[in-house]
Amino acid sequence: MTETGSEKxxxxxxxxxxxxxxxxxxANGPLPATSDExxxxxxxxxxxxxxxxxxxxSQQEYIQHDGEAPMRPTKVKPFRMAPTAVTNAEFARFxxxxxxxxxxxxxxxxxxxxxxxxxxxxMTQAAxxxxxxxxxxxxxWRDINGPGTEVEAWHPDHPAVHIxxxxxxxxxNWVGGRLPTETEWEHAARGGQxxxxxxxxxAEPNDxxxxxxxxxxxxxxxxxxxxxGYSETAPAKSFEANPFGLxxxxxxxxxxxxxxxxxxxxKKPVKEKLKNMRGYKLLKGGSFLCHxxxxxxxxxxxxxxxSPDSTTTHQGFxxxxxx
Numbered sequence: 529m530t531e532t533g534s535e536k537x538x539x540x541x542x543x544x545x546x547x548x549x550x551x552x553x554x555a556n557g558p559l560p561a562t563s564d565e566x567x568x569x570x571x572x573x574x575x576x577x578x579x580x581x582x583x584x585x586s587q588q589e590y591i592q593h594d595g596e597a598p599m600r601p602t603k604v605k606p607f608r609m610a611p612t613a614v615t616n617a618e619f620a621r622f623x624x625x626x627x628x629x630x631x632x633x634x635x636x637x638x639x640x641x642x643x644x645x646x647x648x649x650x651m652t653q654a655a656x657x658x659x660x661x662x663x664x665x666x667x668x669w670r671d672i673n674g675p676g677t678e679v680e681a682w683h684p685d686h687p688a689v690h691i692x693x694x695x696x697x698x699x700x701n702w703v704g705g706r707l708p709t710e711t712e713w714e715h716a717a718r719g720g721q722x723x724x725x726x727x728x729x730x731a732e733p734n735d736x737x738x739x740x741x742x743x744x745x746x747x748x749x750x751x752x753x754x755x756x757g758y759s760e761t762a763p764a765k766s767f768e769a770n771p772f773g774l775x776x777x778x779x780x781x782x783x784x785x786x787x788x789x790x791x792x793x794x795k796k797p798v799k800e801k802l803k804n805m806r807g808y809k810l811l812k813g814g815s816f817l818c819h820x821x822x823x824x825x826x827x828x829x830x831x832x833x834x835s836p837d838s839t840t841t842h843q844g845f846x847x848x849x850x851x
Contacts, residue, residue, distance in 0.1 A: 540658075540782060540811070540815075540832055540834050540838070540840060540842070540843065541639050541655035541656070541657070541658050541661045541838065541840065542808070542834050542835040542838045558622075558625075558626035558628055558698055558701070558702045559626075559702070560701060560702055560703070560704050561625070561702050561703055561704065565625070565703075573610065573611055574608040574609065574610055574611075574849060575608060575609055575610075575611055575772055575773050575774065576606060576607075576608050576851060577604075577606060577607050577608065577609050577712070577715065577716045577772060577848075577851075578606055578720070579603075579604045579605045579606035579607075579851075580603070580604060581601060581602075581603065581604075582601070582602045582603065582604040582711065582714070582715040582718070583599055583600070583601060583602065583714070583715075583718065583722065583723055584599070584600060584602050584710065584711050584714050584715075584829075585597055585598055585599040585600055585714075585829050586598075586599055586725075586827070586829035586830075587599045587723070590824055590827065590829075590830070591824060591825065591830065593791070593793075593795070593797050593798050593801055594791070594825075594830065594831055594832075595790070595791030595792065595793065595798075595831060596829040596830060596831055597829075599723065599829070602711050602715075604711060604712060604715045605851070606851040607708075607712055607848050607849065607850055607851050608848060608849040608850075608851055609708065609712075609716050609772075609774065609846065609847075609848045609849075610846045610847050610848070611765065611769070611773055611774055611775055612687070612764035612765050612774075612775045612776065612846065613687035613688075613764050613776065613780070613781055613783060613844040613845060613846045614687065614688050614691075614696075614699060614764075614844065614845055614846060614847065615684065615685055615686060615687060615688060615764045616669070616682060616683060616684050616685070616686055616687070616688050617684035617685065618688070619669060619688035619691070619699065620684075622699050622702055622703075625702075626702065628695075628698060628699075630668060630669055630690065630691065630692065630695045630839070631692040631694055631695055631837050631839060632667065632668045632669065632690045632692070632839040633668050635837075636665060636666070637663050637664060637665045637666070637667060638663075638664060638667040638668060638690045638839040638840065638841075639655060639661045639662065639663060639664070639667070639838075639839065639840040639841070640652075640661070640662050640664040640667050640672075640673050640674060640840075640841050641660060641661065641662075641749075641760075641817065641840075641841055641842070642659075642660045642661070642662050642749070643660075643752075643759075644672075644673045644681070644759075644760060644841065645662050645664060645673060645674060646664075646673050646674040646675070646676065646677050648674075648675075648676060649664060649674050649675075652664055660749040661840065667690060667841075668690050669688050669689060669690045669691060670682060672689060672690065672760075672841055673841070681760070683761075683763070685763045685764060685765070686761045686762070686763055686764060687761055687764050687776075687780060687781045687844035688844055688845075689761065689781060689839075689840070689841050689842060689843060689844050690839040690840065690841065690843075691784075691839060691843060691844055691845060692836060692837050692838060692839050692843075693707075693784045693809040693834075693836035693837075693838075694836055694837065695839075696784045696844075696845035697784075699845075699847070700845075700847045703847060704849065705847040705848055705849040706786060706847070706848060706849070706850075707784055707785055707786040707845060707847070707848070708785055708786060708846070708848040709785060709786050709787055710785050710787045710810055710812065710831070712848060713777075713783070713785055713812045713813075714812070714828055714829065716772060716774055716777070717770065717774070717777040717778070717812075717813070717828045718770075718828060719770035719771035719772045719774070720771055720772065721771060724828065725827050725828065725829075726740070726741075726778060726826075726827060726828060727741075727770035727774070727777045727778055727828065728740050728768065728770065732820075733826075735753065735755060736755060739755055739756040740767060740768065741756070741767055741776065741778050741779030741780070741826060742756055742758050742761070742762040742766070742767065742776065742779040742780045742816045743756070743778075743779045743814065743815075743816060743817075743818045743819060743826050744816065744817055744818060744819035745819070746819075747821075748817070748819040748821060748822045748823075749817075749822075758816060759816075760816060760841065761780055761781060761816060761841075761842070762776070762780055762816070764776060764780075766780075767779075776813075777813055777828070778813045778814050778826040778827065778828065779813070779814055779815065779816060779818065779826050780813075780815060780816055780844075781813070781815050781816070781842050781843060781844035782811040782812070782813055782814065782815050782832065782842055782843045782844070783811060783812050783813045783844060783845050783846055784809060784810075784811055784843070784844075784845040785809070785810045785811065785812055787809070787810040788807070788808070788809060788810065789805055789808040789809060789810045789831075789832075789833025789834075790802075790810075805833050807835065807836065808833035808834055808835055808836070809833065809834065809835075809836045810831060810832070810833055811831070811832045811833065811834060811843065812828075812830070812831060812832075813826070813830075814826030814827070814830060815842035815843075816842060817842055
């Protein structure tokens with residue numbers, strides 16, 4: 529067991545650490561798009577993911593009490609998946625059509641990584657267990673690092689962030705789709721390659737010359753060399769796609785799934801952990817802040833959970849449709 533297996537707080541704070549609230553999404557959110565709008569949004573880009581025998585989980589428990597082991601076989605029905613996480617441009621079209629207000633906008637704040645906080649902001653509040661996350665008033669999917677940062681941080685082709693699970697569900701409903709299950713997400717990420725650790729195979733990324741995804745390079749959380757070219761999000765369609773044609777299934781941004789965060793275990797530490805995570809939703813894929821020395825969760829089987837109202841600069845989502 530390496531240091532990555534130790535009990536460390538994940539690099540994602542929950543909304544409850546510094547406020548939050550309740551919001552209804554899904555069927556209570558915006559009405560679905562018209563057939564013409566949906567066709568335009570779905571277009572020919574959605575990829576048919578073949579069904580059949582699949583795998584979920586890992587043979588090895590890389591991170592203790594995360595629930596990724598053991599690996600087990602599963603059956604998957606065919607479905608269609610967007611090749612990328614939902615982009616800022618796509619989310620903006622949704623907001624323009626529906627006047628949707630995200631939870632971060634309703635609450636008036638969101639979490640921003642410490643080094644990205646606008647220099648014009650003098651005082652911020654740190655998250656309880658992860659001091660590198662700062663509560664920033666006015667941080668939203670438009671002003672990603674705080675008020676006045678839209679021009680420098682908001683890019684049309686990057687994944688939309690500061691998106692809660694409720695926000696993601698509302699968008700998915702609007703385009704006539706849904707969020708993927710964990711089984712669907714892992715099946716798609718493996719790309720038909722079987723038992724692989726990453727979407728490209730088993731080759732480990734490093735800090736110098738193996739850079740297949742957007743993660744942290746250096747000493748987390750203080751020094752990021754940005755050897756992969758990015759200090760924050762990369763374009764949603766960047767790096768090499770997996771064999772199914774899906775981009776950034778690991779790294780870049782955590783992706784919300786439809787599932788509630790659960791761990792099948794009778795161990796006392798797991799039960800204690802889950803007591804504080806009731807109602808949490810499952811995220812997959814890791815983000816640009818993951819590094820093997822701290823958060824080795826940019827693997828296909830890795831998983832995390834967060835409150836459905838939580839929003840940060842490294843949480844996004846992608847949509848699936850029934851085949």
